[in-house]
Amino acid sequence: MKHLPPEKQLAVFDFDGTLSPGDSIVPFLLFCQKEGLCSLAQWAKAGAGFLAQKLRLIDPAYAKEWTLSFIRGKSLSSMEALADRFLKEKILPNLFPEGLRELERLKKDGYTVLIVSASVDIYMRRLEKLLPVDEVLATPCSVDDQGLLTGQIGPNCRGEEKVSRLRAWEQAHPEYRWVYARGYGDSAHDLPMLSLAEQPFLVSPSASLQKACPAAVPLSWR
Numbered sequence: 001m002k003h004l005p006p007e008k009q010l011a012v013f014d015f016d017g018t019l020s021p022g023d024s025i026v027p028f029l030l031f032c033q034k035e036g037l038c039s040l041a042q043w044a045k046a047g048a049g050f051l052a053q054k055l056r057l058i059d060p061a062y063a064k065e066w067t068l069s070f071i072r073g074k075s076l077s078s079m080e081a082l083a084d085r086f087l088k089e090k091i092l093p094n095l096f097p098e099g100l101r102e103l104e105r106l107k108k109d110g111y112t113v114l115i116v117s118a119s120v121d122i123y124m125r126r127l128e129k130l131l132p133v134d135e136v137l138a139t140p141c142s143v144d145d146q147g148l149l150t151g152q153i154g155p156n157c158r159g160e161e162k163v164s165r166l167r168a169w170e171q172a173h174p175e176y177r178w179v180y181a182r183g184y185g186d187s188a189h190d191l192p193m194l195s196l197a198e199q200p201f202l203v204s205p206s207a208s209l210q211k212a213c214p215a216a217v218p219l220s221w222r
Contacts, residue, residue, distance in 0.1 A: 008176035011106045012166065012193060013133075015117040015124065017186040018203050019099040020091055021222065024119050025067060031086045038070035045069055061154035064120060064139065072151030076122070076143050083123035087130055096221040099203075100131075102184075107132040111181065116165060116193060118158035122149070137165045162193040184219075188212065 016023050029046060032038050049066030052058045071079060106113050115136045117124050124138035142152040155161055170178050183190075183197030186204065191213055194200035200216040202209060210218060 005174065005176050007179050009111045009181040010114065010178045011111045011182040012114045012116050012180065012184070012197065013099075013103070014185040014187070014190045014193070015115050015127075016119055018184050018190070018221075019103070019115070020095055024091060024123070025064065027090050028083075028086055028123060029067060031090055032070065032082070035082060037074070037082070042067075042070050059154075059156065060118070060158070061139065061156040064156070065151060065153045068120065068141075068153065069151055071122070071141065071149045074149050076147050076149060079122050079149065080126060083126045084130075086123055087126055092130060096203075098219070098221045099184075103132045106182070112176075112178075114166070114169070116157065116162045118156055118162075118189065120153060135169070137162075137169060158189040160192050162190070163196065166193065166196065 013019055026046075029038070029042065033040070033042065046067040049058070049063035052066075053060050053063035103113060113133045115124070115127060115131075115133050115138075117136065117138045119138055120141050121136070121138040122141045124136050127133065127136050137157060139153060139155070139157045142150040144150055157165055166180075180196040180198060182199050182201065183194040184201045184203065185191070185194050186202060188209060194202075194213060194216060200213055201219050202213060202216040203219045204222045205213075205216070205218050210216065
């Protein structure tokens with residue numbers, strides 16, 4: 001008789017707007033500008049990308065490429081060192097205290113905790129060493145054989161792509177039967193991911209978002 005792997009409880013979190021107030025990519029661009037890694041002209045590229053995305057002229061992943069085009073040719077190791085400082089100085093001090101306590105509680109209770117974020121992995125993956133989480137799945141930034149960033153970004157880890165990334169992660173960890181016990185998000189882009197969870201949670205949802213996911217428990221973390 002074939003023995004099934006043991007069950008393991010999984011808790012999945014969005015990041016921007018769920019654990020941290022607002023978007024993180026603009027603060028990252030501002031931090032890099034102050035560090036002398038990009039010029040003021042980069043804001044024009046970022047603005048053009050944002051506008052083109054809003055008008056649905058380009059995919060959000062391309063908008064991220066425009067915003068972060070200055071990383072092309074930079075070494076991954078140097079960007080990761082900068083990302084650590086960015087997170088410690090600008091992101092971690094501003095996390096929702098209730099969200100951080102929830103991460104800590106779930107880890108203590110034996111959950112495997114994942115962050116699944118549309119923000120880019122050059123800084124998001126560094127959270128694995130800074131927060132009580134097991135792994136971070138984020139939008140990947142391409143790196144060449146010399147360890148240099150190519151400037152290419154994607155696929156964008158939002159909406160259905162979050163589900164695809166979670167399914168791929170699950171297949172890569174067959175030692176357990178994963179139970180999607182809890183899911184946390186704050187936007188419509190998180191709803192496909194939250195649909196996997198036995199108990200979804202929405203952080204400060206609008207009335208329309210709560211209506212779109214009536215099973216979700218509303219949380220006031222802001």
